[in-house]
Amino acid sequence: MKIGILREGKTPPDKRVPFTPTQCELLKNTFEDLELVVQPSPIRCFSDDLYTQKGIVLQEDLSDCDVLFGVKEVPIKDLMADKHYFFFSHTHKFQEYNRPLLKAMLDNGLKMTDYECLTRKDGSRVLGFGRYAGIVGAYNGFRGLGIRLGRYELKPAHECDDFEELKEELKKVDLPNIKILLTGSGRVARGAEEILKLLELKELNVEEYLSQESFQEPVFCRADADSYVKHGQGKEFKFEDFFKNGGDYVSDFEKFYKSTDMFIAGHFWDQSSPVFFTQEDAKRDDFRIQFISDISCDIADPIPSTLRPSTIADPFYDYNPQTGSEESTFSSDKNISVMAVDNLPCELPKDASKDFGSHLVEEIVPLLFSNDADGIIERATITNGGKLTSNYSYLQDYVDAYKG
Known part of the structure; x- marks a missing residue:
């Protein structure tokens, strides 16, 4: 599996990251079948150099990655078809300002897992800032x-x-x-x-x-x-x-x-x-x-x-x-x-990123290498293969009515 860490592209810029350099190093040492790369960024709270010092490769083109992790909404122009994305999409509550993004996620056939929707069996949220x-x-x-x-x-x-x-x-x-x-x-x-x-x-x-x-x-x-x-x-x-x-x-x-x-x-x-x-x-x-x-x-x-x-x-x-x-x-x-x-x-982007990434490392990334028996990722996946998943089918009429 090859995982890519996205450069944040939303305006105003966000300095947070899904994984710190140390957490990236930990993931590489934990999963021997994992290749992990980082898209260069001039605005991150952790510089590109700090990633390379931990042996993490910088890579501009992430089109060969299987899974892509960001923080905030990925700009529509930057979406790559048929990829598995993790980010905060702000789409599942009928957020009108992101209806074009939801439509683009479907049009591009993305598997899109929303951090906000990741929940444990007891209903508690896994991630959040x-x-x-x-x-x-x-x-x-x-x-x-x-x-x-x-x-x-x-x-x-x-x-x-x-x-x-x-x-x-x-x-x-x-x-x-x-x-x-x-x-x-x-x-x-x-x-x-x-x-x-x-x-x-x-x-x-x-x-x-x-x-x-x-x-x-x-x-x-x-x-x-x-x-x-x-x-x-x-x-x-x-x-x-x-x-x-x-x-x-x-x-x-x-x-x-x-x-x-x-x-x-x-x-x-x-x-x-x-x-x-x-x-x-x-x-x-x-x-x-x-x-x-x-x-x-x-x-x-x-x-x-x-x-x-x-x-x-x-x-x-x-x-x-x-x-x-x-x-x-x-x-x-x-x-x-x-x-x-x-x-x-x-x-406080450094501290917020460390806290957020630690939960990703401990509770979410391992599921990508297992069968996710509790359906944590499945429950949080809004779109997959050009369709809304069953948990989010209530958005279908909302998407169909989009005239953009």
């Missing part, structure tokens, strides 16, 4: 809060060489006695929680957090859905039912927006679920939240102040709750300041 989205999103939030309060300044995350340097920057954080809410329980929330714990903030449970207006030190609370939504008919909250029937539930977030200064949004949200608060809620005199680090970044739905994604270069903007419009960053104490970068792991 969620941890580093949480880490960088929380860090960015504290950086923005420092600017808003005029108390301290942190280096932008993307200017840190790695997570270790980012940790050093955190030593500059000087918080007043604020209350911080983190929502979620998955990889994103756990990544954000790492930053909160590195800051040595006192953690409270929900009851303790809501019991007082303020404390003698900055504190945080991590809340899951059972704390901020409730059944519309007063029935007992059950996670399984909530995930299946989100429309039966209503927001119970009022108690939090009345008692929170900084909100770090690390939850998963579905269109059927209730919103956290509304535009009208944000106008209330008792709405207390001043800064929202929206790692989830669902535009203008569950959190109305998230009007648009922000960028790595310009990560913050203000939301005027009275007008519902965007204003200049940190322009008024009456505004809500927002961080809504939607490609956060790109700010």
Whole structure:
């Protein structure tokens, strides 16, 4: 088997890689029938030289490879017919902006396996950059809060060489006695929680957090859905039912927006679920939240102040709750300041790539040399031989209606 590592071609450029040089070396030493090559790239967080130093061959033309690994969507013009691709395609949820890509994948007869759809037998995802989205999103939030309060300044995350340097920057954080809410329980929330714990903030449970207006030190609370939504008919909250029937539930977030200064949004949200608060809620005199680090970044739905994604270069903007419009960053104490970068792991590409690649090496690549008894790759394969696979046949009418 010959595996090729693709050069990232999407704009803006992404410095992440599916495999680090050390991981490539490990794969070659583990699978004697494996040949592995890397397409040269001037933008990777690991230089071409670092790959060649590990004995990995650089190869521009990957047409003789059996399997191709990238990170983000491969530009349509670069797709090679009849190859097996692994990347994040962002097509299986009817993403309109990638409908041309889905059609091209079919037209080229690709076997396309989507990282986002790789799941274990228990349904848990194998791969994702969620941890580093949480880490960088929380860090960015504290950086923005420092600017808003005029108390301290942190280096932008993307200017840190790695997570270790980012940790050093955190030593500059000087918080007043604020209350911080983190929502979620998955990889994103756990990544954000790492930053909160590195800051040595006192953690409270929900009851303790809501019991007082303020404390003698900055504190945080991590809340899951059972704390901020409730059944519309007063029935007992059950996670399984909530995930299946989100429309039966209503927001119970009022108690939090009345008692929170900084909100770090690390939850998963579905269109059927209730919103956290509304535009009208944000106008209330008792709405207390001043800064929202929206790692989830669902535009203008569950959190109305998230009007648009922000960028790595310009990560913050203000939301005027009275007008519902965007204003200049940190322009008024009456505004809500927002961080809504939607490609956060790109700010720590070395660490994010190491973490991602380790799961690929341990759990996915071995399946290419076996019969994949649990069907992990099969379940995540969207197209094969010019057709949608059975798990994704629901996309057929969507593809057929494409007029491009």
